[in-house]
Amino acid sequence: SSLGDCSLALAGLRGVVSQADPCYAGPFFKDVEREARDNEDTCLTADSECNEGTIFYNEKIQPVDSEYKEGSEYILSRFIKDGSYGEVYSAQDVNTGFRFAAKKIALKRFSSEEVGAWSTLRSPCITELFGVVREGPNVVLLMEEKSGSLSQLIMERGRLPEDLSLHYHGQVLTALEYLVKKKVAHLDIKADNVLLSEDGRDSFLCDFGHAEKLDNQGLSLSNSRDMKGTETHMAPEIVKGEPRGAKADVWSSCCMLLHMLNGCQPWTRYYTCRLYLKIANEPPPIGEIPCDCSPLTAEVLKAGLQKDPVKRLSASQLKEKTDRALKEVGGLTSSVQGPYTEPLYVP
Numbered sequence: 653s654s655l656g657d658c659s660l661a662l663a664g665l666r667g668v669v670s671q672a673d674p675c676y677a678g679p680f681f682k683d684v685e686r687e688a689r690d691n692e693d694t695c696l697t698a699d700s701e702c703n704e705g706t707i708f709y710n711e712k713i714q715p716v717d718s719e720y721k722e723g724s725e726y727i728l729s730r731f732i733k734d735g736s737y738g739e740v741y742s743a744q745d746v747n748t749g750f751r752f753a754a755k756k757i758a759l760k761r762f763s764s765e766e767v768g769a770w771s772t773l774r775s776p777c778i779t780e781l782f783g784v785v786r787e788g789p790n791v792v793l794l795m796e797e798k799s800g801s802l803s804q805l806i807m808e809r810g811r812l813p814e815d816l817s818l819h820y821h822g823q824v825l826t827a828l829e830y831l832v833k834k835k836v837a838h839l840d841i842k843a844d845n846v847l848l849s850e851d852g853r854d855s856f857l858c859d860f861g862h863a864e865k866l867d868n869q870g871l872s873l874s875n876s877r878d879m880k881g882t883e884t885h886m887a888p889e890i891v892k893g894e895p896r897g898a899k900a901d902v903w904s905s906c907c908m909l910l911h912m913l914n915g916c917q918p919w920t921r922y923y924t925c926r927l928y929l930k931i932a933n934e935p936p937p938i939g940e941i942p943c944d945c946s947p948l949t950a951e952v953l954k955a956g957l958q959k960d961p962v963k964r965l966s967a968s969q970l971k972e973k974t975d976r977a978l979k980e981v982g983g984l985t986s987s988v989q990g991p992y993t994e995p996l997y998v999p
């Protein structure tokens with residue numbers, strides 16, 4: 653839409669739910685976050701009548717009289733899981749019947765980064781954010797629904813065949829290559845946040861609750877050093893509170909590759925204590941590379957699990973290596989559904 657419509661939509665946004673071009677969602681949600689922090693009390697007792705937000709252009713999600721509220725314009729059908737900062741439900745638009753996923757976040761825990769970073773992304777490897785609606789004390793993020801997650805598949809199959817693991821790793825690295833171009837770091841790459849298509853052959857990155865914008869050097873703009881993401885997949889620079897950027901996602905993607913190959917997350921078979929110090933002081937978990945994997949797969953993991961982010965390969969360099977490793981094992985021949993294979997416990 654032209655700037656006119658969009659800025660009009662934003663200007664009129666107070667108290668209405670409007671269709672707007674996602675490019676402008678970021679700034680609006682900055683002040684929702686500020687307002688939430690400023691008047692903590694009111695947003696807690698916030699009148700449930702307050703219903704404002706932005707539905708990005710989508711004829712299948714229809715505000716009625718510029719309202720989009722749970723229980724009237726859409727319904728939550730079933731609880732799916734706890735996402736970052738909120739619960740995820742399957743939802744349906746009452747008028748169109750269109751199904752989507754919805755994450756309900758308490759206003760005081762809402763980070764405008766999830767919307768600001770995500771709303772500018774358009775990639776076949778990243779789930780689409782349809783919109784954000786504030787309902788009283790909550791913010792609800794609306795996202796395209798997928799049939800399941802990579803973590804569910806790993807649980808069902810114990811561990812995944814090497815070719816299937818490399819296939820998904822390659823797709824996640826394609827998503828990371830795109831994020832590097834858009835100067836966004838996801839900072840919570842793990843199988844829980846990778847969703848699968850119906851036939852399981854395509855994967856999509858989701859949940860930008862920990863995402864951060866990057867500067868021209870590829871380092872995070874947010875000066876916060878607080879640790880983000882999932883402990884077992886945290887890069888050394890994260891646990892050490894050092895400057896972080898896109899390379900942290902590369903480390904986490906290799907932790908996820910180990911999770912797919914072994915059927916269990918790195919570090920957890922050797923340590924039950926807090927992992928931060930182990931990740932900071934121990935060598936990288938390359939000892940957990942399964943002995944039955946191909947040499948090129950081991951190369952991918954060694955290159956992606958370099959503790960020094962400068963030495964660690966970039967998403968596009970690792971994507972090339974991963975594609976070569978997949979060719980070396982004969983390409984993707986395994987079916988997505990298949991026999992349960994016992995996870996590899998301590999050798």
Ligand SMILES: Oc1ccc(F)cc1Nc1nc(-c2ccncc2)cs1
Pocket residue numbers: 732733734735736740741753754755793794795797798799800801844845847858859860861
């Ligand atoms: O950050 C979000 C913003 C909006 C959403 F609707 C969901 C998420 N986060 C996640 N959704 C899932 C998931 C969704 C659908 N099916 C299986 C898993 C896993 S993490």
